[in-house]
Amino acid sequence: MRVEITVNGSRQEDEIEPRLLLVHYLREVCGLRAANVGCDTTSCGACTVLLDGTSVKSCTVLAAQASGHAVTTAEGLSGPDGELHPVQQAFRQEHGLQCGFCTPGMVMATVGLLAENPQPTEQEVREGLEGNFCRCTGYHNIVRAVLSAAGELSAAGDR
Amino acid sequence: MIPSPFEYVSAGSADEAVELLRRHGDDAKLLAGGHSLLPMMKVRLAAPSVLIDVGSIPSLSYVRAVDGELAIGAATTHQTVATSPEVRSQVPLLAWSAGLVGDPQVRHRGTIGGSLAHADPAADLPMALSAVDGRVVVLGPSGQREISADEFFVGYFETALAPDEMIVEVRMPVRPGRPWGYQKFTRRANDWAIVGVAAVDGRVALANMGPAPVRAVSTEQALAAGAGATEAARLAAEESDPAEDMHADAAYRRHLAQVLTKRALISAGVPA
Numbered sequence: 001m002r003v004e005i006t007v008n009g010s011r012q013e014d015e016i017e018p019r020l021l022l023v024h025y026l027r028e029v030c031g032l033r034a035a036n037v038g039c040d041t042t043s044c045g046a047c048t049v050l051l052d053g054t055s056v057k058s059c060t061v062l063a064a065q066a067s068g069h070a071v072t073t074a075e076g077l078s079g080p081d082g083e084l085h086p087v088q089q090a091f092r093q094e095h096g097l098q099c100g101f102c103t104p105g106m107v108m109a110t111v112g113l114l115a116e117n118p119q120p121t122e123q124e125v126r127e128g129l130e131g132n133f134c135r136c137t138g139y140h141n142i143v144r145a146v147l148s149a150a151g152e153l154s155a156a157g158d159r
Numbered sequence: 160m161i162p163s164p165f166e167y168v169s170a171g172s173a174d175e176a177v178e179l180l181r182r183h184g185d186d187a188k189l190l191a192g193g194h195s196l197l198p199m200m201k202v203r204l205a206a207p208s209v210l211i212d213v214g215s216i217p218s219l220s221y222v223r224a225v226d227g228e229l230a231i232g233a234a235t236t237h238q239t240v241a242t243s244p245e246v247r248s249q250v251p252l253l254a255w256s257a258g259l260v261g262d263p264q265v266r267h268r269g270t271i272g273g274s275l276a277h278a279d280p281a282a283d284l285p286m287a288l289s290a291v292d293g294r295v296v297v298l299g300p301s302g303q304r305e306i307s308a309d310e311f312f313v314g315y316f317e318t319a320l321a322p323d324e325m326i327v328e329v330r331m332p333v334r335p336g337r338p339w340g341y342q343k344f345t346r347r348a349n350d351w352a353i354v355g356v357a358a359v360d361g362r363v364a365l366a367n368m369g370p371a372p373v374r375a376v377s378t379e380q381a382l383a384a385g386a387g388a389t390e391a392a393r394l395a396a397e398e399s400d401p402a403e404d405m406h407a408d409a410a411y412r413r414h415l416a417q418v419l420t421k422r423a424l425i426s427a428g429v430p431a
Contacts, residue, residue, distance in 0.1 A: 018166065019162045042198055048264055054267045055264045060194055060197050065193065068215070112263070131349065
């Protein structure tokens with residue numbers, strides 16, 4: 001079947017099998033490897049991307065369901081000359097990662113969370129990221145990074 | 160994990176979806192958010208040959224007041240139900256319940272109609288709908304009919320839906336300002352309830368205490384006769400037929416049902 005998906009701002013048309021999962025479409029058809037296949041059972045969040053701006057687990061969305069919609073992966077966050085998105089910058093600054101496998105999903109879930117709730121409390125950050133597992137258990141720095149990014153983004157909004 | 164091959168059709172309207180269901184019969188499954196169906200297809204517990212996508216039908220996603228009741232479109236996401244000011248003020252138990260489904264990403268995709276049609280007895284929304292005395296509006300080839308929550312859930316993952324019917328709306332009486340109670344006992348975050356209890360206005364429904372959501376009728380009758388929460392909750396498991404699994408045996412589930420019902424009733428304003 002034919003799908004038409006806007007991936008990181010550019011419109012793509014592809015012929016795919018209906019059973020192709022969005023995460024495999026992104027990784028294998030688009031060559032975008034940020035979204036990882038972790039648990040493959042809608043639990044770990046390593047495959048989190050934005051679908052029309054809200055966070056979803058791309059292992060549990062068909063590429064067909066994304067047809068006519070816009071998908072953003074971690075590759076689509078950085079600016080044209082490669083400068084990091086404030087959320088990426090905050091994860092780097094606060095060392096919000098250890099092995100890095102969960103990081104693209106954590107970053108995308110964070111971007112989605114801050115779009116819904118720009119000034120979350122620490123508790124809201126923890127609840128907002130409950131769908132993302134860090135098997136290195138580096139949660140404290142991840143939460144610090146999200147709070148720091150929230151501060152940075154709202155300060156930028158005020159400027 | 161890759162699902163078995165299937166044909167994918169996107170329905171533009173509920174009528175079209177019903178027509179497609181009629182044409183494809185038992186081989187077809189409706190796909191809304193896909194957060195119950197796709198995981199089952201990936202492990203090949205389900206292998207429909209046709210998927211009819213109803214997730215992008217705009218007229219199936221809404222929250223509105225109708226005839227003094229609350230009406231929610233079948234393809235409305237858990238996130239929308241959980242955060243809608245209307246649901247939160249008119250039927251707060253349902254909003255709370257929707258906010259406990261899965262995690263944020265799951266709630267962005269999963270829908271109220273999909274969760275009810277999936278009919279997992281351990282899930283939040285079937286129990287919540289039973290507690291608030293809700294019903295589903297179902298569309299089939301010969302038109303619409305309404306089914307009360309208690310008649311809709313027939314058994315494990317089984318509903319009163321005919322193969323060519325779909326849920327188009329969920330309706331319930333509004334209960335603004337009424338105290339309510341909700342207890343969900345889980346072993347880890349994001350999990351299904353080992354036992355769940357939802358209580359409001361003298362109604363008590365249980366999750367994972369049988370093949371379908373269970374109304375704790377003996378507890379309700381005791382409440383109607385003036386019993387307090389402690390006394391009424393002792394009867395909470397009377398109508399139950401809980402399964403045994405790695406989390407709990409039947410006796411432990413019955414015990415949990417009593418303890419959690421007491422807590423839910425106290426939250427719902429019943430004197431201890």
